[in-house]
Amino acid sequence: MEAYRYSDGSITYPGHDIGPDGSEPVDTVDLSEYTAEVVTWTRSTATPPGVRAPNTLAIVEFDVDGEPVRAIGQVTTEEIEIGDKIRPVYVDELREPGAGIREPESQEWDGYRFEPV
């Protein structure tokens, strides 16, 4: 779960070629080694082809040595609460490649779900 750290100290997930205030990426951070707090969540029932239903999703905020960085991901449980702590757990296929409109070879399909701690 690779995030970029920029020359001004800020971190984003995913990484971008140029950082939020125009600064260059200087380092990467593996967010899967950190825990995070749920900012908000939803349980999506009308899911597209190749996506589990229901698909509970959360926006979470990691604290990387005092620097906040947010991510979105599937939740391992159907329900969760704002403020809950989670940890990322690896999944080799988050949705079925090729079932939806996006070209399977154009991106990765593995990643992390969020599991309540």
Add this chain to the structure above:
Amino acid sequence: MENVAIIGASMTQFGQRDSWVRELLAEAGTACLDDAGVAPDAVEHLYVSNMASGEFEGQTGVPNALAHDLSAVPAYTARIDQTSSSGSAGVYHAWQSVASGSSDMTLLVGGEKMTHKTTAEATDVIASLTHPVEYKQGVTLPSFAGLTARLYLDTYDAPRESLGKVAVKNHKNGVDNPKAQFQKEVDLETVLESPIVADPLRLYDFCPITDGSAALMFCPESVAKEYADDYVLVSGVGGATDTHVVHERADPTTMRGVVESSDQAYEMSGYGPDDIDVAELHDMFTILEFLQSEDLGFFEKGEGWKAVEEGVTDRDGELPINTSGGLKSKGHPLGASGVAQAVEIYEQLQGEAGPRQVDAEVGLTCNVGGFGNCVITTILEQA
């Protein structure tokens, strides 16, 4: 720079249509030529607002197809894609084409054909605008709405019912719009008990999947006088982006694209939020009407829900919002929606809105692409 006028407007029936995208565009385009009294060979620029005719239907090259179908060849033409805000992006480009002096007669036609796809397929076409880290998680536009609605209700201590009241209000307005997909009232209980789509939002918090097209005719004000006694002026238009990756926004309950684009439109027009008499907002999801009404400066942050509760945004309220029925009841054929928003404001300002008519001299549209990823705000006024 000369004022840019709108001298004609049209929209097709919105809903489930047998026509395909080319036919829908031609239907609205022909009706707009008729409404404006403009001959096809007078059209110098022809813009088509459309998000995904290739993905939905396997039909690309629609602007040239439309130029031929309307006998507007050799008009310059281009397709304007800004996802759900393609329609108002078309307004922006049409305004630029006339304001710059490049065209003395610009026809804008927005349209989309969607209903032949299943809900899951249409949802996926729209979700394909997301970043790979979002797409692989199965993120959809409705799920962004659920995430944001929960945070909004939690942060501002707003009752769940207030979101339902947006749907009730806009369905009530849609009853008087013969072009709307739904011309049927819904009560609050029905909204609150409908199936969950993206918790805490339910089926009636979402706009439907729709086929349809809408069109507008733009020209310099000096030319407008040759065609019409009454016309509408484009007083202000602004466009802006927010982050592509939605979770990277510091405050998910603020749509920075709405703030930035409306600041531009207000500055250009000389009007402020208090001067707006009627507005069409992008209520693809009920929560978006709250966010836009606040970020446009109509209400304080976190208080948009109170305005709906108090009836301020009802058709007979102080600031009527979505007199057309909004995307919620009128429907949301992606590329057509921003154009159709301006068609409603045009009709309101021209006094042609029939039973939906409100007292208005200045109106605003706010058209949102992605989940606030691209936003266009437009201000129109009576000439």
